[in-house]
Structure formats: C-alpha cells, structure tokens
Amino acid sequence: MDFGWMFEFLKGMLKPVAALAVVAMAVALSYAQRLGLEWEMAYSISRAFLQLSVIGFVLQFIFSRENNVWIVLAYLFMVSVAGHTAGQRAKHVPRGKYVAGVSILAGTAITMFLLVILNVFPFTPRYIIPVAGMMVGNAMTVTGVTMKRLRDDIKVQINLVETALALGATPRQATLQQVKRALVIALSPVLDNAKTVGLISLPGAMTGLIMGGASPLEAIQLQIVVMNMLVGASTVSSIMSTYLSWPSFFTKAYQLETKVFAS
Structure with a gap:
C-alpha cells in the first residue's frame, strides 16, 4: 500500500505546527492578564486542527471522484x-x-x-x-x-x-x-x-x-x-x-x- 500521500501530508503540516507559536503567545498573554481563556484557546485551536484535517481528507476524496x-x-x-x-x-x-x-x-x-x-x-x-x-x-x-x-x-x-x-x-x-x-x-x-x-x-x-x-x-x-x-x-x-x-x-x-x- 502506498503511504506517500500520508508522508506528504505530514510534511506539509510542519508549517501549521510552527504557526502554533503565535497561539502560545496568545495563551501566555491570557494567563498574564488573568483572562481565563487559556484552555478555551487550546481547545479551539485543537478543534480547528482536527476539523480542517478531516475536511481536507474528505474534500480530497470528493474531488478525486468528480461526482x-x-x-x-x-x-x-x-x-x-x-x-x-x-x-x-x-x-x-x-x-x-x-x-x-x-x-x-x-x-x-x-x-x-x-x-x-x-x-x-x-x-x-x-x-x-x-x-x-x-x-x-x-x-x-x-x-x-x-x-x-x-x-x-x-x-x-x-x-x-x-x-x-x-x-x-x-x-x-x-x-x-x-x-x-x-x-x-x-x-x-x-x-x-x-x-x-x-x-x-x-x-x-x-x-x-x-x-x-x-x-x-x-x-x-x-x-x-x-x-x-x-x-x-x-x-x-x-x-x-x-x-x-x-x-x-x-x-x-x-x-x-x-x-x-x-x-
């Protein structure tokens, strides 16, 4: 079974993962200002990662079918x-x-x-x-x-x-x-x-x-x-x-x- 597409996907996710640095900054500021939004920020961005990853695979499947x-x-x-x-x-x-x-x-x-x-x-x-x-x-x-x-x-x-x-x-x-x-x-x-x-x-x-x-x-x-x-x-x-x-x-x-x- 060819898992090349999985390797390419994981390789492409390096930049999105690196971009988590700005989220970490937002979490740190929330903690410093006692906003209490740290867990909500972490949950929101984790959910976004999951949803977008899933929809990416779904769209890839749909586009390949042209139905x-x-x-x-x-x-x-x-x-x-x-x-x-x-x-x-x-x-x-x-x-x-x-x-x-x-x-x-x-x-x-x-x-x-x-x-x-x-x-x-x-x-x-x-x-x-x-x-x-x-x-x-x-x-x-x-x-x-x-x-x-x-x-x-x-x-x-x-x-x-x-x-x-x-x-x-x-x-x-x-x-x-x-x-x-x-x-x-x-x-x-x-x-x-x-x-x-x-x-x-x-x-x-x-x-x-x-x-x-x-x-x-x-x-x-x-x-x-x-x-x-x-x-x-x-x-x-x-x-x-x-x-x-x-x-x-x-x-x-x-x-x-x-x-x-x-x-």
Missing part, C-alpha cells in the same frame, strides 16, 4: 450545520433552527443557481463546494442576527406593535420598522466589507490565489465574484428569515404571541 452527487450531499450538510448554529443564536424564536436552515438554503441555492446558469462557475465539486461554503457561512451569520434582532426589537417595542394591531394593522404593517431595522443591522457588516475590500484587508480568496501563484488581476476578478455572491445570498437569506419568523410571533387572531416574548 456531482457529492456536491449536493456536502452542500446539505453545510446548510444543516449552519441552520443549527444560526438557530441557536436566535434560540427564543420558535422553530428557529428550521427557519434558519430553510432561509440559508433558499438564499444560497438561488445565488448558486444563478452563478451556474450564467457560467460564472462550472458545476463541479472543486468549484461549487468552496463557493457554497463561503455563501453558507455568511448567510448563517446574517440570518442568526436578523432573527434575534427582530424578536428583540419587537419585545422592546411591544406596546407600539400592540397599538398598531389594535388600530387594524396587519402583523406585517405593525412590525415593518422592526423588520427594516433588523435587516439593516444584519446586512451592514456585509455591505461595509464590500465597501472596504482591498483597502483595509485582502480577503481570503484573493490572498489564497496570490499566494498560490495567480496574478493579482486574476485574484481580484474572483474576489469581485465572491463579494457579489455573498451580498446576494446574505440578502435573500435574511429577508426570507423575517417572512418565516412572522407566523410564530403572532396568533391566528393577529395578536402577539406573548409566550415568545416572555423571556
């Missing part, structure tokens, strides 16, 4: 994990994990479909899985913030919402300002990042290409596509999450579901 079925399976797995994580952030929203999962699925699937139809990316594991990962990660963050902020804003302004309902407003009309505020707050980091990309920092996709030997001009072309897809997927997912959250905030008689805002 589109693996794209769908990997994508659904990412969406499931992202929905669970975003749902935990918005834990007071009923069926939050389901709402987050469906919202992330809708936003990323629509965006990915357009990219493939427009021939921006070929529908192969090597392209689609990394692209889907970036979109799902951003959609997860935005969706979680949107759901949590919407529920919290309605709770803070519950008297205004109830007054609007009493005057004959529909749930959508009564919470329109809260929805707008939640969407603006959730999407602002994505838009701010798009405004400052290349001026303050070089994003990961662009940096990776440059370090891999691609020309800066090729790198910026890909990065522009990445920023476009992140804005599109995040916007669709966040808006979808507000529509799916609404039913759980109100009764069938168009009254606020008080138990949702009790805690």
Whole structure:
C-alpha cells in the first residue's frame, strides 16, 4: 500500500505546527492578564486542527471522484450545520433552527443557481463546494442576527406593535420598522466589507490565489465574484428569515404571541 500521500501530508503540516507559536503567545498573554481563556484557546485551536484535517481528507476524496452527487450531499450538510448554529443564536424564536436552515438554503441555492446558469462557475465539486461554503457561512451569520434582532426589537417595542394591531394593522404593517431595522443591522457588516475590500484587508480568496501563484488581476476578478455572491445570498437569506419568523410571533387572531416574548 502506498503511504506517500500520508508522508506528504505530514510534511506539509510542519508549517501549521510552527504557526502554533503565535497561539502560545496568545495563551501566555491570557494567563498574564488573568483572562481565563487559556484552555478555551487550546481547545479551539485543537478543534480547528482536527476539523480542517478531516475536511481536507474528505474534500480530497470528493474531488478525486468528480461526482456531482457529492456536491449536493456536502452542500446539505453545510446548510444543516449552519441552520443549527444560526438557530441557536436566535434560540427564543420558535422553530428557529428550521427557519434558519430553510432561509440559508433558499438564499444560497438561488445565488448558486444563478452563478451556474450564467457560467460564472462550472458545476463541479472543486468549484461549487468552496463557493457554497463561503455563501453558507455568511448567510448563517446574517440570518442568526436578523432573527434575534427582530424578536428583540419587537419585545422592546411591544406596546407600539400592540397599538398598531389594535388600530387594524396587519402583523406585517405593525412590525415593518422592526423588520427594516433588523435587516439593516444584519446586512451592514456585509455591505461595509464590500465597501472596504482591498483597502483595509485582502480577503481570503484573493490572498489564497496570490499566494498560490495567480496574478493579482486574476485574484481580484474572483474576489469581485465572491463579494457579489455573498451580498446576494446574505440578502435573500435574511429577508426570507423575517417572512418565516412572522407566523410564530403572532396568533391566528393577529395578536402577539406573548409566550415568545416572555423571556
């Protein structure tokens, strides 16, 4: 049996292991400042090492097969994990994990479909899985913030919402300002990042290409596509999450579901 690939992998891990020096510095500073984060830092970086190593082998297996079925399976797995994580952030929203999962699925699937139809990316594991990962990660963050902020804003302004309902407003009309505020707050980091990309920092996709030997001009072309897809997927997912959250905030008689805002 040929174990050459294992030798190459272990050889390539020498630099990541050497980079642990900066983590050791962070641990030492945490200890000196009595932050109590030493074990959490060690656990986090150990988990990152393990997860990335495992996913590296998984992707190597998928890329070598060139089977589109693996794209769908990997994508659904990412969406499931992202929905669970975003749902935990918005834990007071009923069926939050389901709402987050469906919202992330809708936003990323629509965006990915357009990219493939427009021939921006070929529908192969090597392209689609990394692209889907970036979109799902951003959609997860935005969706979680949107759901949590919407529920919290309605709770803070519950008297205004109830007054609007009493005057004959529909749930959508009564919470329109809260929805707008939640969407603006959730999407602002994505838009701010798009405004400052290349001026303050070089994003990961662009940096990776440059370090891999691609020309800066090729790198910026890909990065522009990445920023476009992140804005599109995040916007669709966040808006979808507000529509799916609404039913759980109100009764069938168009009254606020008080138990949702009790805690």
